[in-house]
Amino acid sequence: MTQRQNEKTRMVPVPTYAIVPERDVDKRPVLEARHLGIEFGGLKAVEDFNMIVGRTEIAGLIGPNGAGKTTVFNLLTKVYQPTSGTILIDGKDTAGMNTVQANKLGIARTFQNIRLFSNMSVEDNVRIGLHNQVKYGMFSGIFRLPAYWRQEKRQHEQALELLSIFDMQDMASVKAGSLPYGAQRRLEIVRALATNPLLLLLDEPAAGMNPHETEELMENIIKIRDKFQIAVMLIEHDMNLVMGICEGICVLNYGRIIAKGTAEEIQSNPTVIEAYLGKRKGA
């Protein structure tokens, strides 16, 4: 770089306040969002969103309805292109990428309103997740070349192994659309895991689950993190789940981050309490 260019360099403030678990401090963060923002026709849905997620962190993103949480997920997975700011996944800039490329970099997600391939079997749903992991070409598929038999067997084995995380091997041949609601949510997580991500984004994973199922889900999220050594970021309204397993929590309101910290810090933060419950009378 020449000196002339150096003179023109504009200096921007880097996030001054970011937390990661101590064990992840020396490793490259899996996700770094800098000054992320998006406008929809003048409406700033998300503004100046800064966040760092550690290599094996379970991070939480909470906030009242309409705060922009799902919009952040859509930005991170490149469903929307940000109008400002940068997203680094595993240290790589994602500017100009599409959803497929972001997924190949290592970001996988589930959806708030379940989006399974409902006419396909449970196993086939997981196999779609394995699409870029266990490959063979179209001609091997049509003419049943040896690659087809070898890779189909691998896909089958890996799919069953992934399903066994949630004890769903027995349902492998059931049509995904006919599963009960809770099982559909679990299948979405398995399918996302099959894409071999570094960061798993869960959009309201406990929605519609009973307290017992939620308890199991919490254990399973920790189990997945430990087994695959990946980071998890989740949006959730169930505070038991968020406060129970999230290490770093980020609170969003009207598209802006209003607080960051551990569960204890968030629970006692007056700004957060105000955002959820409103101002105390006379205060």
Add this chain to the structure above:
Amino acid sequence: MKLKKNTINNLITYIMVIAAFLLCQWMLASGKMTRSLKGQLIPICVYIVMAVSLNLVVGISGELSLGHAGFMSVGAFSGIVMSAWLAGAFQMENEIVRLLLAMACGGVFAGIAGVLIGIPVLRLRGDYLAIVTLAFGEIIRNIMNCLYFSLDGSRIRISFNNPNLPGTILINGPAGAAGVDKISTFGMGFALILFSLFVVLNLVNSRSGRAIMAIRDNRIAAEAMGINVTKYKMMAFVTSAVLAGMAGALYGLNFSTITASKFKFDTSILVLVFVVLGGIGNIRGSIIAATLLTILPELLRAFNDYRMLVYAIVLILVMLMTNNPTMRAFFERLRPKRSKGEPTAKEGESA
């Protein structure tokens, strides 16, 4: 090893086709087949392949395409030229090899047309895609109307809007091809059906086919799982075009004269009717519908002037019986009870 439900289903389809072929052969040998039906055998094979290939786009990939006859005409005319060229330039006597090469040539050219049309068309969705494929089907027909091919010694000459070509004219613009060697055989039609079944059924039950169906079921989720949507839509579209082109070549070489107006919008709709009537995404249904609906107009000759009216009424009745919920429930009750393990389509939709 226990056979999977899919495998059994596919086996039934293959067996059904082979059995029908053997039955036809027996009828031909014992002279039990009427003349009109004999003439229909190859068109039936062609329409079956057309329906199966269109079902790959409409049923498996979930995009409504209304220009399928366009690919058929590309296949037909390139097949005719190829066959004449092989006969004229290489004195190739063996009709089977000539037909095979002509069909391959038809498939290749239709595939190229499929790629060229697919690039702009597959950016669109739903109704818009249907309208643009319709337009491209008509464009292909109009181009074919202005193309002149001739065989000058061993060279093929092509011209646009200029009928004064040296040598023997093979395709004479709007007058179409005349004096075509009728080298299509029923056996080859049967082989083509088996080939297209093999390609489509194997494709559906493979990694690529699952990706195509995933895009149909939920495009956003498929993208989030890292599936390249354009690539797989293109794969379905082009595979379908290639099969249609091969069927077209077989069709073109079955008549001594053929014009581009044979591959009008009506033909695309006719093939779509086979697909819809047989059940969208149901390959076996397409085969049965294509067979019955090709024979039906001949069977209805007794009705004379009212033939097409009766044909329309039959279509409406079949649609009602297969799609009306009340009628469906009535037929469900008539059927023997299904085993418990197999959830019906209706349960899946409501869940």
